[in-house]
Amino acid sequence: MLSENTYAEYVRLYADTILRIAVNYCKELSDAEDIVQEAFLKLYQTDTDFTDAEHVKRWLIRVTINACKNHLSCAWRRNIQPMGFTELSLALDHAAGAGFAPQPQSSEASALFHAVASLPEAYRSVVHLYYYESYSIREIAHILQKKETTIQTQLMRARKMLKRQLKGAWHDE
Numbered sequence: 001m002l003s004e005n006t007y008a009e010y011v012r013l014y015a016d017t018i019l020r021i022a023v024n025y026c027k028e029l030s031d032a033e034d035i036v037q038e039a040f041l042k043l044y045q046t047d048t049d050f051t052d053a054e055h056v057k058r059w060l061i062r063v064t065i066n067a068c069k070n071h072l073s074c075a076w077r078r079n080i081q082p083m084g085f086t087e088l089s090l091a092l093d094h095a096a097g098a099g100f101a102p103q104p105q106s107s108e109a110s111a112l113f114h115a116v117a118s119l120p121e122a123y124r125s126v127v128h129l130y131y132y133e134s135y136s137i138r139e140i141a142h143i144l145q146k147k148e149t150t151i152q153t154q155l156m157r158a159r160k161m162l163k164r165q166l167k168g169a170w171h172d173e
Contacts, residue, residue: 007044010056015040017057017133018064024128025068025121035071039064061133061143065125115165123158126151 002010018039022032042063043056050056116127129135129143137155141148 035067126154
């Protein structure tokens with residue numbers, strides 16, 4: 001069991017990362033915040049012996065991804081309309097104002113954000129973990145419980161999709 005000081009330190013260190021991952025999956029800030037609370041509650045209740053802070057971060061990411069998948073597969077969830085990208089940007093701007101998530105700084109960053117958010121879930125996760133969280137392909141494979149070659153393929157396909165989307169968006173201007 002974690003001490004309260006250690007637990008509070010993990011919350012301070014990883015709350016932003018876990019929230020970004022949850023928003024990336026759910027595309028709803030309120031749902032993402034609930035999932036973050038659930039992940040940290042599980043951390044508080046776990047008897048897992050962590051080797052270091054990086055082990056805790058990977059564990060939290062795995063728990064968050066699983067909670068997001070469970071949330072998205074819920075029958076009730078299938079009957080609601082997801083938030084549009086404009087509303088998602090506003091939600092993330094609101095979270096950034098509250099100190100939870102980074103804001104896109106330019107129109108290029110905003111276009112990139114929208115392009116990444118429009119990727120299919122599998123590609124979005126890999127891109128987020130690789131580029132935003134700076135995990136290696138081996139670490140992502142371990143976190144997502146997939147083969148390294150699968151992660152490499154998903155990254156390659158995601159890059160191609162982003163290139164097509166962004167090339168079209170920038171040629172329109």
